[in-house]
Amino acid sequence: MAFDPNNLMQDRITDIGPPKYDKFFPPIVKENFGKWKYHEILEPGVLVHVSETGAELYTVRVGASRLISIELIREVCDIADKYCDGYLRWTTRNNIEFLVSDKSKLQPLIDDLRSRGNWFPIGGTGNSITSIVHTQGWAHCHTPAIDASGVVKSVMDELFEYFGSHKLPAQVRIALACCLNMCGAVHCSDIAILGVHRKPPFIEHDRVQNVCEIPLVIAACPTAAIKPKKVDDKKSVEINQSRCMFCGNCYTMCPALPLADGEGDGMALWVGGKVSNVLSAPMFSKLAVPYIPNEPPRWPTTVNTIKRIVEEYAAGGRRYERIGDWINRIGWERFFEKTGLEFKHEHIDDYRLAMMTWRTTTQFKF
Amino acid sequence: MAFDPNNLMQDRITDIGPPKYDKFFPPIVKENFGKWKYHEILEPGVLVHVSETGAELYTVRVGASRLISIELIREVCDIADKYCDGYLRWTTRNNIEFLVSDKSKLQPLIDDLRSRGNWFPIGGTGNSITSIVHTQGWAHCHTPAIDASGVVKSVMDELFEYFGSHKLPAQVRIALACCLNMCGAVHCSDIAILGVHRKPPFIEHDRVQNVCEIPLVIAACPTAAIKPKKVDDKKSVEINQSRCMFCGNCYTMCPALPLADGEGDGMALWVGGKVSNVLSAPMFSKLAVPYIPNEPPRWPTTVNTIKRIVEEYAAGGRRYERIGDWINRIGWERFFEKTGLEFKHEHIDDYRLAMMTWRTTTQFKF
Amino acid sequence: MALKHATPMLDELEKGPWPSFVSDVKRMAPKSAMCEDWLGVMELSYREKEGHWKHGGIVGVLGYGGGIIGRYCDRPDLFPAIAHFHTVRVNQPASKYYTTEVLRKLCDLWEPRGSGLTNMHGSTGDIVLLGTTTDNLEPLFYELTHEMGMDLGGSGSNLRTPEGCLGKSRCEWSCIDTQDLIYDLTMEYQDALHRPMFPYKFKFKASGCPCDCVAAIARSDCSIIGTWRDKIRIDQEAVRAYVGGELVPHAGAGGTEKRAFDINAEVIDLCPTKCMEWDGKNLKIWDEDCTRCMHCIRVMPRALRPGLDTGATILVGAKAPILEGAQMSSVVIPFMKMEPPYGEFKEFVEKVWDWWMENGKNRERLGELIQRLSLREFLKACDLTPDARMVNTPRFNPYIFYDPAEVPGGWEHDAVAFRQRHQA
């Protein structure tokens, strides 16, 4: 039966969950599920997985802008139909993987992808810089301090040589989040770009009591900077500005506390985080550059700073060393020296666990 | 002029500070100050320091009970007069060092010391267990949960073989503090013995307002467990017992809040701390055993547990590895296994920085 | 064809080798007024360096407490087509395998009902349909469920859409069946996913091995990471082939050329626990000291494989910084077998939720609650035994909450007897 706007309950289906994953498995995956024996990267972006049964599955990974239109998806489908019997997947970092079970179609697929301009760059495997995990930015969200997609595009353009090659000491995972909510989970990335506000919210006292739940607003502040306050008979709040660290959590709770500001906002860069448990344990990303202004449309300072960090790492890192491992080996004093970045007071932690970050040893390098 | 109790100001001298250190330097130290070139340990407890001038200073270190009478000091003086031209010193860990500049007196001194029963054991150098830094205990303080001198004596008796030998992988520094004030600064020791209370203070409501400053008492509590309360018209306090972790800081501020209890009190053992910056950075001591009851006069459980830890370390530690380095290498799961100690909920931190101690990696040993 | 709004700044983003979202949306725009206005508002943001979206308000579909993010433009005067611009989170199939058939259907469905823009995929894992109006939500939901057999993902104080790495479907290292587990949890907890019942959001993520390709340890309240507790499987011949330069080390990840391989420098010396030995002929691993870091395996994938007694390590509490600072997940179950129907695991999960729902404050993530009430309370509530594997180090502060049950007389003092022994 067709949808009837006046009778939503008619024929309603709920809680069916997602389609079962194996509906979309190519036959070779179904047959060799759990039987894969080893893999090899044939060239950057091209993997083969070999099964105990002898079966071989080829994967061609292409970089994708995560914000894509249905037109692009349709183009992807055309390609997959042609070379992959209609099977493909997305990776956990938003790259597209074309799954080829017929080896003879591998090279034609690659050639086809290469023929389509800058739409389908092949790469992102091994010790490369793969797609930047990112969030909405000015495209959709209400709290961003920066754009997401444009920054990502600008950075990837500049680092493109590392996407389709394996010349880094290890993989470099870059992520971007447009505000401190960190939907990009940038807190454990080799390099992280984080949108930051730098002005405390201003308070629209006329609106607060109408659009906000004051107790929730107060509870939202990590530094307890917000207190209730009556202004001309209206219930509102006041903010101790010197305790505000611009997280925007109060604004999330209350639209009458805007803090975005074209001149104040910008981004901070972080380095040395990782997720995998390989060799070293997972690590948080640490502050490298406290602030770079928003420079649309190509964000040159951000782009160049990241490039500089990557190049120093490429030159100094040892095989298998992630950026964080490299820095741990050479020391932060050397990291700042080599990259030419300035160490400033913002680098010194002053939040809850700050003490754990101070140097309680005479071991350091001059 | 003699002291006149009725005229304290007469002839009063104040703020003269300590005597200048070099008044008590033996001539060889004066002459070679800043010129020492190298040293060698000739045998456990016996050092020679060689100067650029060629001068040689011999040191014989003897273990001392830190709580000593003037009778003992006089005996020490007799010895120093005989072999050391009257020069001696105490170390930062309360051992006595006889300073010999005439080599021919070295062996006679050693023989003499050995002839005096258990008064002057020679040792404490190199990879030994040297004297236990400790505090007052029941000898003098008002907040102890344990005795100090008796525990130290019992432990050193048991570990005595390690005092006069260099057979450990590295030095082992043991410290004792009789309450959480930690006057022994046990928080960075290879092995630490810490007196702990386990009952919240009881409140003598009749006395509080007379003997305590209530705001200071409230501020003294690290966990904010104390609130003001009126009891029968008297100003007093109440304690949220479930927030109390028995630190005794309120009792320090207020004698009407006693918490000592013969059955409740006892000691916790800590391991793996260090101070030096050699190889690894300084480390805090970590909890090994949450509680052992007071067992005067010889504290057998404490003594045996420490012995067990030392023996496992002696067997498993590698040359130059302090206890903390050894544990870091083998992992805490192995430490508990090897020592047979039980890992309990008390081991898991729940104070301010607790989160930093949790295992945020899949790397561990089964 | 000229678009409605000039976008000189955005146009700069059409240059360069990386795929351009601007070119893509411009290609779509002639078909979609929403895309046109979206390009306009983006250009405005690029000029002003400020976003132009307002808070969402409550929009959704009947009976669901999540799955839609309401969004309104703060310049409807300039960009009327995107005055409403809600997103729809569609629960992706586990590990994001698709047929072109299902994708095309989805595109066809989305085209008339929204902007035609998507995120493939959202950070949590959903298919994100980006930008539609309130009146489209119910019909879209109807079509999704009826025509696609698809359902909404999570948002709000719900269970969020679970996701895993591709696991056994294409990876030789996976120690658990991530797809099945993720699908099973998603189905079992549909109610929690669609109806807010928690203090705040709750995320599951599952990786098949410690490489953690879905970043579970960094961003899920409950992280399930495959592991093994027996021995690494060694094919000594293949080890020798690596040493002999016949096989490309690291499966080509560090260069696909064959090259000389110094097993000592690249493996033995780097092993974090130094539990390996190479005598020139055979590789020996002291598995009892191995912490399963995957390094040797990933460097010599044709020679080494994870063990066969597989299961998962369960960690909890990861989250982004707001409020108490970012957390990674912490080990609470060092090893658990992970086989359908995952009864033991679900029992654990339900204990976790009960405790969190009972004790959690509004907008308090699990990790924060554990910080506030202590890991001990969490373990107690979940009937777990403290284990040294749960901590990097035992405590170093002496602020121990001793259990009164273990103290003779508990918390009571005999004040009178005390004062008989001690004069005040």
Next chain:
Amino acid sequence: MALKHATPMLDELEKGPWPSFVSDVKRMAPKSAMCEDWLGVMELSYREKEGHWKHGGIVGVLGYGGGIIGRYCDRPDLFPAIAHFHTVRVNQPASKYYTTEVLRKLCDLWEPRGSGLTNMHGSTGDIVLLGTTTDNLEPLFYELTHEMGMDLGGSGSNLRTPEGCLGKSRCEWSCIDTQDLIYDLTMEYQDALHRPMFPYKFKFKASGCPCDCVAAIARSDCSIIGTWRDKIRIDQEAVRAYVGGELVPHAGAGGTEKRAFDINAEVIDLCPTKCMEWDGKNLKIWDEDCTRCMHCIRVMPRALRPGLDTGATILVGAKAPILEGAQMSSVVIPFMKMEPPYGEFKEFVEKVWDWWMENGKNRERLGELIQRLSLREFLKACDLTPDARMVNTPRFNPYIFYDPAEVPGGWEHDAVAFRQRHQA
């Protein structure tokens, strides 16, 4: 001779090879009623497992706000001789060198004026005279100052008695003159030592090198640790002698016998920064990477010595746990020359004290104040420039307090203009 109190439990502590304080005090007791009663109260404590000392109350000598710890027995009925049992902290000579002459004089003075018991030394470093009565304090002080040229040490919210390792007096590694520095500071700050002017106690400790033999980094509010910033001095011949087994490695600390010495295993591979190389003949150190951990030097003391451009690293904030948890000192001045009259250092110290006295709460140690107000505020108050050497790692939380001075328009928004750009 039978003592006043039977001490069956204490007597157990006369056994065993370690020196027995019980034997010692029993030997003294016949001469001292206080010792007799002290043995009695100790025995009582051993029986009851509880101490028998009360809080001090205010006792001291005229014009001093510290140096005496008042102490009263809570069973004066049983132990009248120690009803009062105050301790006197006497400022030790730096590094605790003595002549027998001065020690004997001190004993002779203490015998009639107190218990005859001492601590050689207190944990802070003082000579502790253990147990006397209030009426003995003034005469004792008179005699100390007049006859011994000695003065009281610190207690209370004062500067505490500074102490250092033995430094250049007998150690070849000392990079600073610890004795002179400690003596100079003690003399310069006599007023702060004797009169409470601080929020809480303040401790200086100085070690001549990173071995830190006075444990400065763990227990002083201001830790001064000698170091160098040029190159480790190498005597290549002596290195070869170690390698050849001619010299005992580690100066005998790991066994005084000569033995084979694998310089790679014992030094090169253990160097934390891996900045050393041994080519079989010569030792090379990349000093720019050395973190001056002392390991190579202590293993081969006849071959390696600290550099010649010496000075100190200044660290602040160490303390025991009460209230906010134990802290070690943190680097705030990576390198400072340390030569008399220590003007630059004292300027720093006075800035520290000014800031602490202005901002510190009652009973708040410097380290806690820094925790509360941030290291940034501390550095600013002391005119120090942030340096990567001050941290193990830059922050990993994004809660940055940006300086409004660096933000265009500071903290102000133009609310009207904002609402022109953005409709509410």
